[in-house]
Structure formats: structure tokens, C-alpha cells
Amino acid sequence: MEQTLQDSVLVADYIKGDEKALELLINRHSHRIYSFIFSKVYDKDITEDIFQDTFIKVINTLKRGNYNEEGKFLPWVMRIAHNLVIDHFRKNARMPKFEGSDDFNIFSILGDQALNIEKQIIKDQVETDVKNLIDGLPDDQREVLIMRMYKDMSFKEIAKHTDVSINTALGRMRYAIINLRKMVEKNQIVLTN
Amino acid sequence: MEQIYTNEKLSAESLKPKKSTIEFLLSYSKALSVIKYKKLEFETLLN
Numbered sequence: 741m742e743q744t745l746q747d748s749v750l751v752a753d754y755i756k757g758d759e760k761a762l763e764l765l766i767n768r769h770s771h772r773i774y775s776f777i778f779s780k781v782y783d784k785d786i787t788e789d790i791f792q793d794t795f796i797k798v799i800n801t802l803k804r805g806n807y808n809e810e811g812k813f814l815p816w817v818m819r820i821a822h823n824l825v826i827d828h829f830r831k832n833a834r835m836p837k838f839e840g841s842d843d844f845n846i847f848s849i850l851g852d853q854a855l856n857i858e859k860q861i862i863k864d865q866v867e868t869d870v871k872n873l874i875d876g877l878p879d880d881q882r883e884v885l886i887m888r889m890y891k892d893m894s895f896k897e898i899a900k901h902t903d904v905s906i907n908t909a910l911g912r913m914r915y916a917i918i919n920l921r922k923m924v925e926k927n928q929i930v931l932t933n
Numbered sequence: 934m935e936q937i938y939t940n941e942k943l944s945a946e947s948l949k950p951k952k953s954t955i956e957f958l959l960s961y962s963k964a965l966s967v968i969k970y971k972k973l974e975f976e977t978l979l980n
Binding site for chain 2: 763766770771775791792799803
């Protein structure tokens with residue numbers, strides 16, 4: 741009862757302009773209010789923010805002279821804190837966000853898979869070079885290479901399709917690769933990025 | 934030796950606002966003044 745009276749006295753003093761009264765009020769109730777907010781949000785930073793916003797509302801209301809709940813200071817502040825906690829959850833429900841902690845960062849898993857402009861240009865150049873090299877191969881070797889590498893056909897299928905034996909198809913593929921290597925060396929083409 | 938398997942709870946001491954938060958509030962309070970003139974209300978925040 742004594743504390744309730746003191747609260748109301750302090751509130752009255754603060755309204756009259758005694759800033760020290762506010763300090764006493766905050767220090768007296770900070771633990772209860774802070775614990776109450778923390779028990780709802782389980783995050784120290786958010787608790788700190790809501791605690792601060794709560795007392796900004798308290799200060800604004802008292803300074804404007806709109807406070808009329810004499811003797812019920814703590815329940816009044818708790819109600820403000822409670823409403824701000826609800827506001828916090830409403831805001832997060834509208835705009836859910838994931839906050840990574842120190843141990844786990846979501847961006848280490850989620851990444852932008854798209855290549856950046858530089859890598860895309862290099863990739864395009866490499867592909868153009870490879871295409872030109874393949875065009876430089878003899879017809880029979882080019883045909884086998886395209887079927888194997890781009891159409892993903894087996895050598896058995898390639899042999900059947902080109903009407904040659906599997907060994908011939910294998911041999912053409914081997915020569916195609918040897919010739920490609922020769923052309924790369926001759927033209928000093930870099931096919932890596 | 935017996936082991937304690939429970940998680941360490943947040944101590945009551947740690948459930949307090951930061952000193953800087955309280956200082957901010959006190960400064961804010963000192964800086965804020967509301968002047969009423971007839972039906973109008975003026976708020977000034979002097980830093």
C-alpha cells in the first residue's frame with residue numbers, strides 16, 4: 741500500500757516537473773516490466789525496444805497531463821507494455837522475418853544461384869569457343885561427339901544410329917577429343933572460368 | 934561428481950534493461966516539454 745502511495749506521489753511529482761521522480765519510478769519497476777516483456781518475446785533486443793517504447797508512452801502521457809489512473813501506476817505501465825507486445829507480434833505476423841543467429845546464418849544455405857554478369861559473360865564465351873571447336877571437327881567425329889555429349893546417347897545407340905560398330909563409334913569419339921585438345925593448344929584457347 | 938544437466942536459467946539480475954536504455958529515457962524526458970495553449974498542444978524536444 742505504501743509503495744502504491746509512493747508511486748502516485750512520484751507520478752504527481754514528475755508531472756510537476758521533478759525528473760528525479762521518473763528515475764525512481766523506472767528503477768523501481770524496471771525489473772518487473774522488463775521480465776514481463778521478456779517472458780512474452782524471449783529476445784533481449786526486442787525486450788529492450790519494447791521496454792523503451794513503453795516508457796516513452798508513459799513519459800508522453802504524463803507530460804501531456806493525460807494520466808488519470810492515480811494509484812495504479814504499475815498496472816497501467818504493464819498494460820502499455822502488453823499492448824506493445826501485441827503490436828510487435830501483429831507486425832511480425834504481417835511481415836514474418838527470419839533472423840539468423842551467430843551459430844546459424846540462413847544465407848549460408850540460401851544463396852543466389854544465378855551467375856553474376858562477369859561469370860555469365862565468361863560462360864557464354866567458353867560455350868561459343870567450344871561450339872566453334874566442335875564445328876571444326878570432321879563430320880563423323882562431330883556427329884559422335886554431339887550424340888554422346890549433348891544428346892546423352894550411349895555408344896551402342898550411337899553405333900546403331902550411325903550404322904557403324906561400337907568400336908568405330910568409340911574410336912571417333914576418342915579422335916574427336918584428341919582433335920579438340922589439339923585445336924585448343926594450337927589456338928591457345930582458355931576454356932575455364 | 935554429480936552433473937547438473939539442466940540449462941542455466943537467465944538470472945534475475947540479467948533481466949533488467951540496459952543502463953543506456955534508462956539513460957536514454959531520462960534524457961528524453963528531460964528534453965521533452967509539452968506546452969498547452971488554449972486548445973492547442975505543442976511538443977518540443979530539445980536535445
